[in-house]
Every structure is written in C-alpha cells, then in structure tokens.
Amino acid sequence: MELKNKVIAITGAKGGIGETLVSLLEKEKTELILINKKFEKENKRHKYFECDLANRKEILNLTKKLKENFTSIDLLINIAGIGVYKSIEEATIAEWDESFSVNVTAPFILTKELLPLLQKSSDSLVVNIGSGAGVIPMKNRSLYCSTKFAMRGMTLSLAEEFKDRNPKFCLITLGSTLTPFGIGKALTLEEKVKAHQKGAAYFTTEWVANKLIEIIKDKNRKTEIVLYPGDYGFGTWKKP
Numbered sequence: 001m002e003l004k005n006k007v008i009a010i011t012g013a014k015g016g017i018g019e020t021l022v023s024l025l026e027k028e029k030t031e032l033i034l035i036n037k038k039f040e041k042e043n044k045r046h047k048y049f050e051c052d053l054a055n056r057k058e059i060l061n062l063t064k065k066l067k068e069n070f071t072s073i074d075l076l077i078n079i080a081g082i083g084v085y086k087s088i089e090e091a092t093i094a095e096w097d098e099s100f101s102v103n104v105t106a107p108f109i110l111t112k113e114l115l116p117l118l119q120k121s122s123d124s125l126v127v128n129i130g131s132g133a134g135v136i137p138m139k140n141r142s143l144y145c146s147t148k149f150a151m152r153g154m155t156l157s158l159a160e161e162f163k164d165r166n167p168k169f170c171l172i173t174l175g176s177t178l179t180p181f182g183i184g185k186a187l188t189l190e191e192k193v194k195a196h197q198k199g200a201a202y203f204t205t206e207w208v209a210n211k212l213i214e215i216i217k218d219k220n221r222k223t224e225i226v227l228y229p230g231d232y233g234f235g236t237w238k239k240p
C-alpha cells in the first residue's frame with residue numbers, strides 16, 4: 001500500500017511504539033487520526049481523539065465522531081494495549097475485564113464500526129499489534145496471553161472472512177520492545193534498557209516502527225508477520 005495521502009487511524013498513538021510510528025508517518029504525507037486516552041499536546045497537523053478504549057460507550061462515541069468527520073479510512077492500526085503480568089492470585093477480575101476490553105473488544109468494535117469507512121477505500125488495511133504472548137503460553141501472564149491469543153484468533157479469522165474484499169487484515173506477532181509496557185511482574189523501561197545493554201534481546205521502537213511501515217507498503221504482505229528480537233526457543237511451534 002502506498003502511504004501518500006492515505007487516511008490512517010492509530011490507537012495507542014502516544015505509547016512507545018505508537019508515538020515513534022506517528023513520527024515516521026508524518027514524513028509520508030499521510031492524514032493521521034490519532035487516538036489515545038489523553039493527549040497533553042496537540043498540533044494542527046493531525047486530528048486528535050481522546051478515548052478510553054476500556055469503555056464501550058466512549059468507543060462508540062469515537063466511531064460516531066469519525067463517521068461524521070471522515071468519508072473514508074485507508075488504514076486502521078490497533079496498537080493500544082495493556083499488559084497485566086500477574087499470577088492468578090494477584091490479578092483482579094477487574095484487570096481481566098480491562099485487559100479484554102482494551103486488547104480485544106476495542107479493536108473488534110473499532111473494526112466493525114469503521115467498516116463502512118474502510119470499505120470506501122479501494123485499498124484498505126487493518127493492522128493489529130499482537131504479541132509472542134498470543135502464541136506462547138507464559139506463567140504470570142495468563143491475562144495478557146489470553147487477550148493476545150484472542151486477538152490472534154480474531155485477526156486471522158477476519159483475514160479469512162475478508163480474503164476477497166476490503167479491508168485486508170494483518171497481524172504483527174511482536175516480541176519484546178523497549179517501552180514501559182506491562183504492569184505487575186513486568187520490568188520497568190529502565191530495567192529493560194539495562195537488561196538490553198547486558199545482552200537481552202529487545203527491539204527499539206524505531207526498528208519496530210520502520211518495520212511496520214515496510215510491512216504496510218509491501219504488496220506481497222503476509223497475514224501474520226512474526227517479529228522476535230531473539231530466539232525465543234519455542235519448542236515445537238513453527239513460524240507461519
């Protein structure tokens with residue numbers, strides 16, 4: 001997909017990966033619809049929409065506004081996510097609900113409600129940021145893994161459903177990246193940077209954002225793209 005003049009909606013636009021991607025897309029002459037829970041600074045170059053993606057009413061309010069303000073959307077990139085890294089004893093049911101709301105329900109509702117706009121474009125695409133945690137079971141991450149397994153199932157199923165029509169779907173099964181992502185037993189960004197300096201495998205957000213742009217532009221893009229910074233040692237699981 002050529003990016004010039006494309007209308008692109010991005011959730012998680014203020015997060016580690018999202019913000020870096022936005023800074024690269026700014027150079028591609030695109031029209032950016034930036035979605036985040038809060039924005040401290042806004043400029044006139046982009047359209048900003050504050051939305052708590054854990055809240056269904058707010059999502060429906062957002063999609064209503066987008067339908068009123070835009071005639072078509074070429075690209076929807078679902079980046080927003082939360083990672084609750086806790087044992088089942090430590091995690092709360094509220095954290096389970098919030099994890100599913102932000103990581104699975106929000107991308108589903110956004111895709112469903114924005115379909116009419118995505119179908120006005122002759123070449124549209126939905127990119128969902130999945131995770132190695134959507135493929136590999138991990139202790140103390142049952143909440144997060146459950147949501148990313150669900151996102152993987154949803155995205156790959158929709159890719160089948162839309163094989164012969166727009167929009168197309170793409171799942172990025174992503175490995176560890178240097179951002180503050182994750183709460184509970186997750187490392188802080190500073191701890192990740194230190195671990196990286198000692199040899200632990202991490203992507204930088206710049207590497208991931210550049211790769212995302214390369215993937216979006218690729219005419220022969222696969223439905224699932226696996227990006228791991230090192231050898232995760234997955235036993236019998238094979239990359240698609």
Ligand SMILES: NC(=O)c1ccc[n+]([C@@H]2O[C@H](COP(=O)([O-])OP(=O)(O)OC[C@H]3O[C@@H](n4cnc5c(N)ncnc54)[C@H](OP(=O)(O)O)[C@@H]3O)[C@@H](O)[C@H]2O)c1
Nearest residue numbers: 012014015016017037052053054080081131176177179181
């Ligand atoms: N970092 C990694 O190692 C890694 C690896 C694999 C996959 N991923 C995936 O990559 C995506 C982005 O993560 P990141 O690393 O960039 O993490 P991040 O820096 O923590 O960014 C997360 C983004 O999601 C937004 N978000 C969270 N809850 C929200 C809500 N209720 N409503 C609206 N927005 C919300 C955040 O906005 P606020 O700051 O305003 O809450 C932020 O913009 C996630 O889907 C994650 O699962 C990350």
